[in-house]
Amino acid sequence: MERRGFLKSLAGAGLGLGMLPAWGAATPAQAADADAWRAVVMDVDACTGCGACVRACHERTAARVPRPVSPIPVSRWGRDRRSDWWERRQLTDRLTPYNWLYLQTCTVQTARGERQVFMPRRCLQCLNPPCVSLCPLGAARQRVTGAVYTETSLCFGDGQCVAVCPWHIPRLQSGVGPYLHLAPGYLGYGQTFKCDFCEDIIAGDRPPLCVAACPHQAQHFGPYREMVALARQMADERRGDLFGLRENGGTCLIYVSSIPFRDIEAALLRQGLISPGRPSLRPVGASLERENRLVGTVLAAPLAGAALAGLRLLRDHWSEKHED
């Protein structure tokens, strides 16, 4: 996208100097009627790890995550934060900009012996998403359905969404996006990518591609309240555990498992299976504290907007002079 397109997007988003998103304001799903919310119940006991959902999601990422420029611009100040997954775009053993759904697999010791657990992991689609509230350019957005997505024409990969996400879900790809046309090396590092809950598909009340592809009915899609009731019923029937009803204020992805999630988390930790792109299942209190610390950063966000706008004026002035 050219600079002009980026700035048009800013204008269309109602953003500009002094008009950046307000921290603490209700996000679209919070402001909407809960009847509009959609959710997925993920039945961990039914998942066989066949990978059909991962393959279905790849169709989506292939159409949405571009090839980076070569060479990728080097950061001119601070730490070099470039991140390039293009050569590793076929990797499916973790979340990457090119892999939005990952099968987290571990062996758990139960009273009946060892069991292999498969947990499809992706953005949990928080109902009160800090990535949306704290994105300095308003690039992280939410639909009334609860789908959290990225307006890629606005994202310049500063990584705020990664920092504030309790599970560090978004993944950075450098060498793509509008920063290339603004001040590559000075402002931004690329774009962050993650599962968008197939936001356009679920807006028509159709299930996300990964849910539709599951041949073992391990995933269920529907109105949020119905999915919460279903998850509770499934958990009651098998005296199981739930993850997603309370986490980070509630998410649109709700996991049900007969094995407690704290046991799965412990097994993942013991087996060294939690690392960047391989998210934990930890409670999110710690991340909310971090979010509070980040308020200072967000209050400084208008400065980022001012810097971008100032830069645009300078560069437009420079190009006009040279076009004359």
Ligand code: SF4
């Ligand atoms: S899981 Fe992380 S990236 Fe996804 S909506 Fe929640 S805070 Fe945002």
Ligand code: SF4
């Ligand atoms: S909801 Fe859509 S984008 Fe998200 S993991 Fe499933 S197929 Fe991929």
Ligand code: SF4
């Ligand atoms: S398609 Fe269904 S059974 Fe297969 S890995 Fe995905 S959720 Fe599990």
